[in-house]
Amino acid sequence: xxxxxxxxxxxxxxEAETVTLSCTYDTSESDYYLFWYKQPPSRQMILVIRQxxxxxxxxxxxxxxxxxxxxxxxxxxxxxxxxxxDAAMYxxxxxTPRAQKLxxxxxxxxTINP
Amino acid sequence: xxxxSQDPRHKITKRGQNVTFRCDPISxxxxxxxxxxxxxQGPEFLTYFQNEAQLEKSRLLxxxxxxxxxxxxxxxxxxxRTEQGDSAMYLCASTPPEKLVQYFGxxxxxxxx
Numbered sequence: 001x002x003x004x005x006x007x008x009x010x011x012x013x014x015e016a017e018t019v020t021l022s023c024t025y026d027t028s029e030s031d032y033y034l035f036w037y038k039q040p041p042s043r044q045m046i047l048v049i050r051q052x053x054x055x056x057x058x059x060x061x062x063x064x065x066x067x068x069x070x071x072x073x074x075x076x077x078x079x080x081x082x083x084x085x086d087a088a089m090y091x092x093x094x095x096t097p098r099a100q101k102l103x104x105x106x107x108x109x110x111t112i113n114p
Numbered sequence: 115x116x117x118x119s120q121d122p123r124h125k126i127t128k129r130g131q132n133v134t135f136r137c138d139p140i141s142x143x144x145x146x147x148x149x150x151x152x153x154x155q156g157p158e159f160l161t162y163f164q165n166e167a168q169l170e171k172s173r174l175l176x177x178x179x180x181x182x183x184x185x186x187x188x189x190x191x192x193x194x195r196t197e198q199g200d201s202a203m204y205l206c207a208s209t210p211p212e213k214l215v216q217y218f219g220x221x222x223x224x225x226x227x
Contacts (some may be wrong), residue, residue, distance in 0.1 A: 037218075046206075
């Protein structure tokens with residue numbers, strides 16, 4: 001069974017600064033994928049970034065990057081140069097090709113202070 | 115590409131009534147997923163389809179819940195004899211062939227009084 005844990009219910013950051021959201025996961029599968037999804041207030045869930053477990057290089061998408069520590073089963077999201085539009089719930093999720101479904105963490109609510 | 119759409123966006127019903135939600139996936143996406151999200155929590159998997167075949171159902175999907183995808187295009191999720199505990203956001207997502215990334219719809223927010 002897969003589990004995903006986000007231990008930070010809320011985080012806040014000043015606009016233009018950097019923030020890191022934590023996530024740990026557990027799986028017995030060797031082939032899996034990790035994702036960060038963003039859910040703005042009253043808006044739909046959108047993909048921020050994904051990481052294939054077999055890739056050692058950390059994924060990067062513009063201001064968003066991950067720190068994937070496979071041995072520690074840790075998958076944190078770093079947001080650089082935070083913008084007001086980054087304010088949202090952020091969910092870490094895992095998926096295996098065999099199980100197909102996404103398993104989500106509890107979420108972290110990110111507030112951006114102007 | 116118009117994205118995943120869901121209808122209705124909001125539904126208020128009385129306990130004991132039946133409700134049905136619809137999801138239209140992105141064109142040519144062969145896999146379709148349903149999730150339930152309660153306030154302040156992450157989404158929980160309910161069921162998924164590959165084309166018209168329902169391949170997995172969560173234990174969360176009690177016998178009051180039924181989902182269909184009759185022609186491998188849109189899907190419906192029906193809840194019979196609704197209970198207050200069914201109040202949640204019901205999310206639909208779809209995936210193109212040979213890909214893993216799921217694209218989510220806006221959700222249907224259900225309130226059972």
